[in-house]
Amino acid sequence: MGLNIVFLGPPGVGKGTQARLLAKRLGIPHLATGDLFREEIKNGSELGRKAKEYLDQGRLVPDEVTVAMVREKLQGAEYGEGVILDGFPRNLEQAAALDGILAERGGALRTVILVNASPQVVVQRLSGRRVCRAAGHNYHLQNNPPRAEGRCDIDGSELYQRDDDRPEVIQQRIQVYTETTSPLVEYYRRRGILIEIDGERPIPEIQERILEALAVAVNDYPKIQI
Numbered sequence: 001m002g003l004n005i006v007f008l009g010p011p012g013v014g015k016g017t018q019a020r021l022l023a024k025r026l027g028i029p030h031l032a033t034g035d036l037f038r039e040e041i042k043n044g045s046e047l048g049r050k051a052k053e054y055l056d057q058g059r060l061v062p063d064e065v066t067v068a069m070v071r072e073k074l075q076g077a078e079y080g081e082g083v084i085l086d087g088f089p090r091n092l093e094q095a096a097a098l099d100g101i102l103a104e105r106g107g108a109l110r111t112v113i114l115v116n117a118s119p120q121v122v123v124q125r126l127s128g129r130r131v132c133r134a135a136g137h138n139y140h141l142q143n144n145p146p147r148a149e150g151r152c153d154i155d156g157s158e159l160y161q162r163d164d165d166r167p168e169v170i171q172q173r174i175q176v177y178t179e180t181t182s183p184l185v186e187y188y189r190r191r192g193i194l195i196e197i198d199g200e201r202p203i204p205e206i207q208e209r210i211l212e213a214l215a216v217a218v219n220d221y222p223k224i225q226i
């Protein structure tokens with residue numbers, strides 16, 4: 001397997017936006033577990049029914065469900081050149097499972113990009129976020145508005161507010177991040193593969209800083225040039 005990257009950070013920090021930009025730039029597919037769950041819910045599948053109650057409450061879907069879904073996805077031929085993971089792993093058990101899944105394919109996790117911001121900024125970003133129905137492209141009412149109100153610039157589909165971007169659920173998601181996901185920061189820092197990026201900058205500047213940091217950390221990958 002090629003270049004495997006994880007995006008880590010609190011909900012609403014903009015890691016999905018950055019992960020998509022980077023995926024396009026490097027030609028490596030982006031895989032977001034939250035998007036996969038929302039897709040399953042939209043399709044009314046068995047997995048979607050199981051996941052929905054967790055998403056609605058801002059809690060983590062059980063590891064066995066999530067890990068099995070990621071394992072199956074990563075078997076796809078399109079991930080042969082690597083993957084940019086967004087929203088996975090979210091706890092230490094998932095991190096260990098990811099190492100196993102990548103090792104099964106003869107690969108390893110190369111870099112973890114932590115995009116960080118203060119809780120106040122995160123709440124502001126989550127409450128203004130709008131998402132497109134067709135493909136989950138992200139916008140923000142103030143920071144990144146669409147050209148035409150309520151329509152996705154890329155595919156023209158309707159923009160909506162995610163159920164879990166309501167204030168009650170936002171607090172719960174931030175708590176889950178702090179208690180369960182944030183220990184991964186130290187875990188990956190100790191492994192020496194963590195890149196830390198200030199997520200309170202404008203979108204293009206964050207992307208530039210990610211590319212600069214990657215050019216140092218992954219200097220053997222030809223497509224990373226600034």
Ligand code: AMP
Pocket residue numbers: 011033034035037054055056058059060061062066086087088089090094164173
């Ligand atoms: P996101 O789109 O990344 O904010 O994820 C939305 C929701 O999907 C989360 O609040 C969880 O309920 C669920 N979810 C996404 N990724 C994971 C994961 N790695 N483990 C467990 N639940 C997840």
